[in-house]
Amino acid sequence: MNIVVAFTNRGVNLALRLSEFLGGIVFAPERFSREGVNVIDCPLPEWAGKYFRQAESLVFVGACGIAVRAIAPHITDKMTDPAVVVVDEAGRFVIPILSGHVGGANELARKIAAFLHAVPVITTATDVNGLPAVDEWSVKNDCAIENPGAVKDVSSRVLEGLPVGVAVTWENVPAPFPVTLMLRPRVLLLGAGCNRNTDPAEFERSAMDFLAGAGVSVLSLRALASVDLKKNEAAMKIFAETHNIPFVTFPADELQSVSGDFSRSETVRRFTGTDNVCERACVLAAGGGAVLLRSKTVYNGITFALARSEFHERSDSV
Numbered sequence: 633m634n635i636v637v638a639f640t641n642r643g644v645n646l647a648l649r650l651s652e653f654l655g656g657i658v659f660a661p662e663r664f665s666r667e668g669v670n671v672i673d674c675p676l677p678e679w680a681g682k683y684f685r686q687a688e689s690l691v692f693v694g695a696c697g698i699a700v701r702a703i704a705p706h707i708t709d710k711m712t713d714p715a716v717v718v719v720d721e722a723g724r725f726v727i728p729i730l731s732g733h734v735g736g737a738n739e740l741a742r743k744i745a746a747f748l749h750a751v752p753v754i755t756t757a758t759d760v761n762g763l764p765a766v767d768e769w770s771v772k773n774d775c776a777i778e779n780p781g782a783v784k785d786v787s788s789r790v791l792e793g794l795p796v797g798v799a800v801t802w803e804n805v806p807a808p809f810p811v812t813l814m815l816r817p818r819v820l821l822l823g824a825g826c827n828r829n830t831d832p833a834e835f836e837r838s839a840m841d842f843l844a845g846a847g848v849s850v851l852s853l854r855a856l857a858s859v860d861l862k863k864n865e866a867a868m869k870i871f872a873e874t875h876n877i878p879f880v881t882f883p884a885d886e887l888q889s890v891s892g893d894f895s896r897s898e899t900v901r902r903f904t905g906t907d908n909v910c911e912r913a914c915v916l917a918a919g920g921g922a923v924l925l926r927s928k929t930v931y932n933g934i935t936f937a938l939a940r941s942e943f944h945e946r947s948d949s950v
Contacts, residue, residue: 633656633657633686633687633688634651634654634655634656634657634687634688634689634691635656635657635658635659635683635687635689635690635691636650636651636654636656636657636658636659636691636693637658637659637660637672637690637691637692637693638658638659638660638664638692638693638694638721639660639661639664639693639694639698640664640694640721641664642721642722643660643664643693643694643721644658644660644664644666644669644693646693646719646721646723647660647669647691647693648668648669650691650693650719650744650747651668653744653747654689654691654744656689656691657670658670659671659672659679660672676698676701676702677701677702677704677705677706679702680702680703680705680706681705681706684703684706684713684714685706685714687714688714688715689714689715689716689717689735689736689737689740690703690714690715690716690717691716691717691718691719691740691744692716692717692718692719693718693719693720693721694718694720694721695718695720696718696727696729699716699718699729700729703716703730707730709780710731710733710734710735710767710780711734711777711780713730713731713735714730714731714735715728715730715731715732715735715736715737715740716728716729716730716731716735716737717729717737717740717741717744719744719748719750723748723750724750724751725750725751725752725753726741726742726744726745726748726750726751726752726753727741727752727753727755728740728741728752728753728754728755732754732755732756732768733756733765733767733768733771734767734768734770734771734777736771738752738754738756738768739768741753741754742754765787766783766786766787766790766796766798766813766815767780767783767787770815773815773817774817774818774854775800775815775816775817775818776815776816776818776851776852777813777814777815777816778814778815778816778849778851779812779813779814782811782812782813782814783813785811785813786798786811786813796809796813797809797810797811797812797813798812798813798815799812799813799814799815800815800817801814801815801816801817802816802817802819802820802848802849802852802940803847803848803849804844804847804848804849816849816851816852817852818851818852818853818854819852819854819940819941819942820848820852820853820854820925820938820939820940820941821853821854821855821857821913821914821915821917821918821922821938821939821940821941822839822842822843822853822855822856822857822914822936822937822938823857823858823909823910823911823912823913823914823915823917823936823937823938823939824839824856824857824858824862824868824909824910824913824934824935824936824937825858825859825862825900825904825909825910825913825934825935826862826865826867826868826933826934826935827933827934828865829866830865830867830933830934831867832866832867832870832871834867834932834934835867835868835870835871835934836867836870836871836874838931838932838934838936839871839936841931842926842929842931842936842938843938845926845929846925846926846938848925848938850875853875853877854877854878854917854941855872855877855878855879855880855917856868856871856872856877856878856879856880857879857880857881857882857913857914857916857917858879858880858881858882858909858910858913859881859882859883859884859887859904859905859906859909859913860881860882860883860884861881861884861904861905862881862909863879863881880917881913882913882916882917884904884905884906885905885906886916887906887908887909887912887913887916888905888906888907888912890912890915890916892911892912892915892924894907894908894911894912894927894928895908895911895927895928896908908928909935910928910935910936910937911924911927911928911937911939913937914937914938914939915939917939918939918940918941919941920942921941921942922939922940922941923939923940924937924938924939925938925939925940926938
């Protein structure tokens with residue numbers, strides 16, 4: 633959700649243009665309320681607290697000072713804070729002030745500036761020096777950062793022209809450099825089946841044991857996949873929510889139509905409509921070019937399988 637907030641009539645006019653461009657919603661004080669504008673019905677820092685964690689981005693049309701004071705009590709971590717951008721009400725300058733790389737504020741500022749024919753004011757050191765930012769690269773390439781504390785060290789070494797240590801891998805391997813930024817590409821699909829009303833804690837323990845046995849990082853999971861029959865299974869939903877991944881399910885006939893060399897069970901077919909849930913589900917969720925990394929593994933009433941999709945770098949090299 634993109635939220636645009638303004639504090640003057642001129643600012644609201646610009647905010648409405650930006651919300652249409654970004655697909656967002658607009659807020660303003662009650663005296664500037666009109667069609668398409670939501671009212672800020674509490675002190676600004678309190679209002680910011682309501683939306684800080686919900687928003688993908690917050691765009692303030694007005695002075696930087698207003699934005700800083702509004703968000704200051706709510707800033708916690710560069711890995712989770714939303715993008716915050718300030719645009720002056722004349723639409724001449726666009727300034728990212730929070731989460732420039734991981735949150736995408738720098739990229740959002742450039743996008744808004746291009747739309748308004750404005751000047752993006754980018755102040756992050758790597759951007760100013762025309763150097764790659766590893767945290768921004770990770771976001772563009774859908775990689776999870778395992779050890780965010782290493783970002784600062786790597787970025788500092790980049791600025792000093794020194795060698796850096798970055799590993800992009802889904803495998804649990806020893807860090808190859810004295811200081812290694814571990815990036816986990818989200819290319820793994822976990823397929824699962826389980827008995828009805830499986831204990832969520834047991835499902836979590838079994839899944840983590842399965843992934844450890846496969847030698848892969850849970851941070852590289854792109855989704856949990858199963859059959860439609862399990863779409864309301866609490867253990868699976870809780871696992872997906874805990875690890876911030878989608879839980880996707882497929883009709884039994886669609887799973888059965890997936891081509892490949894899968895283990896088969898007539899008992900599973902009688903109960904679910906397909907002879908294998910976990911292997912077929914993870915391969916189908918992975919899409920074209922899927923590789924089955926670990927075949928069906930049985931725990932106490934739970935089955936898992938693991939597939940890998942292709943990883944395509946989508947920006948300049950680190």
